[in-house]
Amino acid sequence: MIALQNVPFNFVEGLGFRRLIQELSPKYNLRGRNFFTDFVCTELYGKVANKVKELIEKFDYMAFTSDIWSDPSSNASLPSLTCHGIAKNFDRSLIILKCETFDDRHLGDIIAEKFDTMLTEWNISKEQVHCIIRDEGSNMKRAMRLAVLNDLDCAVHKMQLAIRMKLTLFCQKSGIIESCVELLKPFEEATRELSNSHTLISSVIPIIKMLGKKLADYLTRPQDSDPIRVAVMTLKTEVSAKFSLLEENNLYVIATYLDPRYKHKFFTPVTEENIKDDILKIRTNIENDVSNSQISPNFKAAKKIKMGDSLVKDTEQPGTSGTT
Numbered sequence: 001m002i003a004l005q006n007v008p009f010n011f012v013e014g015l016g017f018r019r020l021i022q023e024l025s026p027k028y029n030l031r032g033r034n035f036f037t038d039f040v041c042t043e044l045y046g047k048v049a050n051k052v053k054e055l056i057e058k059f060d061y062m063a064f065t066s067d068i069w070s071d072p073s074s075n076a077s078l079p080s081l082t083c084h085g086i087a088k089n090f091d092r093s094l095i096i097l098k099c100e101t102f103d104d105r106h107l108g109d110i111i112a113e114k115f116d117t118m119l120t121e122w123n124i125s126k127e128q129v130h131c132i133i134r135d136e137g138s139n140m141k142r143a144m145r146l147a148v149l150n151d152l153d154c155a156v157h158k159m160q161l162a163i164r165m166k167l168t169l170f171c172q173k174s175g176i177i178e179s180c181v182e183l184l185k186p187f188e189e190a191t192r193e194l195s196n197s198h199t200l201i202s203s204v205i206p207i208i209k210m211l212g213k214k215l216a217d218y219l220t221r222p223q224d225s226d227p228i229r230v231a232v233m234t235l236k237t238e239v240s241a242k243f244s245l246l247e248e249n250n251l252y253v254i255a256t257y258l259d260p261r262y263k264h265k266f267f268t269p270v271t272e273e274n275i276k277d278d279i280l281k282i283r284t285n286i287e288n289d290v291s292n293s294q295i296s297p298n299f300k301a302a303k304k305i306k307m308g309d310s311l312v313k314d315t316e317q318p319g320t321s322g323t324t
Helices: 009-013 015-024 033-056 108-121 138-147 155-174 177-183 185-195 201-218 226-242 250-258 269-292
Strands: 062-071 076-086 092-099 129-134 151-153
Touching: 009 015, 009 033, 033 076, 033 092, 076 108, 092 108, 108 138, 129 138, 138 151, 151 155, 155 177, 155 185, 155 201, 155 226, 177 185, 177 226, 185 201, 201 226, 201 250, 250 269
Parallel strands: 062 129, 129 151
Antiparallel strands: 062 076, 076 092
């Protein structure tokens, strides 16, 4: 019950709970809070952690999602690290490796150290990190650069920023809230789809393309008033700006191209040829890894292709910090 209902350990000492257990099983010796804190936080955690490490060892490479949740009322922050891996038998696993309090300032260099500590704790080398999905805060971007880790923006966070930055304020000033609600329905659907734990990054480009088409179709409606048209154009501009470099990132384009649901549907012939060339380079690289793997255990990691080279170059000043 403590784990499933996410209740504190002192729940077992509550009068109502103790009366319930007494009624159900009078002879049961109900343990107190200290038993559960000592058992769960020492013995049980250690056993589970060892099992998780055994599972992680089955993955050659892993992707990660991470965020820092903050509660303004209590000044509490919780950084998280979730591992996504595929074993050789193609079993896909999702493992929450870490979620703990974070009392330091949310600066890039401090967050980078935190990531290094979390990866080290689980015996994960940086060469095994395929990429990390993070929010668009400048502090998180800086942290990934300092930690020398391939990273991607969270598409949902980028969409929310595009909506909040200008559209929400504009709709409130123009008195067209109801029309904006209708306008944002496709974005709600996109958010639900991309937030699904089974969604792949191969769906990002198709979904963003779909949103762009929805907005373009909205502008063809002759009956819409000028404020609504301005709102649509504002949102279309923000979305285009936020995702302008999406198709320049190999992590996205190759994943989309290899997904049998999409293939080449969203790419021009020129882009498709470039994708094919990149895939052939990856294949050649893997073949070289296999043929030379016995030379050095680190050879495979050293030859791993850097698929994040097309990411936006750093334009921020050292020490900047953004909000999540």
